[in-house]
Amino acid sequence: MTEVWRPRLLTRQQMEERRFAALPFLRDRTLSSTVLARQFGVAPTAIRAWRQRLAQGDSLEATRSTGRPAFLTDEQVAELMDIIRAGPDPQQYDDGRWTTARIRDLIGRKYGVWYDRDWVGKLLVRWGFSWQKAEKRPLEQKTEQIDEWLEAELPVLEKKDRRG
Incomplete structure (x- = not known):
């Protein structure tokens, strides 16, 4: 028998499709849970649970997973x-x-x-907000004085550096 690749995790829809594929076989009581479990890649307890759901009149459709309710409306x-x-x-x-x-x-x-x-x-x-980092600078910083210093003093210092 060739081995068939099966993903480790199935989506809810894929699991539902597998249950629906097993539906005609589940009604056939001559097939054991173990045989069907091997055929559909589930545990025998899953086959018994599916059969029990059918016997109670429930469907094999996927249930909706709602998750934890939100604290804020x-x-x-x-x-x-x-x-x-x-x-x-x-x-x-x-x-x-x-x-x-x-x-x-x-x-x-x-x-x-x-x-x-x-x-x-x-x-x-x-909610659509992005992380922002505050600019680190002193509150009393005067940008005009910094610009004046950069224009007046920095070129002089750069000339001294080249000579030295």
Whole structure:
């Protein structure tokens, strides 16, 4: 017998197709669960479970996997995105930037849901926000004076460097 390649993981739709392919054989009680299990690449307990579902009048269709329910509603997420786009309250955060810790506190205070800071970052990406890094420079830096110095002093220093 030639060995047939089978993927390790099947999608829900592929598993459903396999159950439907086994359907005519499941109704034939002369075939054992072990024989059918080998034929369809499943455990004999799966064949027995499929037969039991059919006996109870259930279908072999794939069930919907909903996952864990979201803690925030769509309306709350939309409101939160508007707040984030508007920027933080300048009286509360004088540097004018959001951090994941600050957004976590906002969500916790406003909606009573306390996410982990790392998860807040993943949520922000899911909601279409991108990670930004604040520019590191002194607040009292005067760019005009720096530009004047670069134009006046830097060429003199570069000439000295070439001579030395």
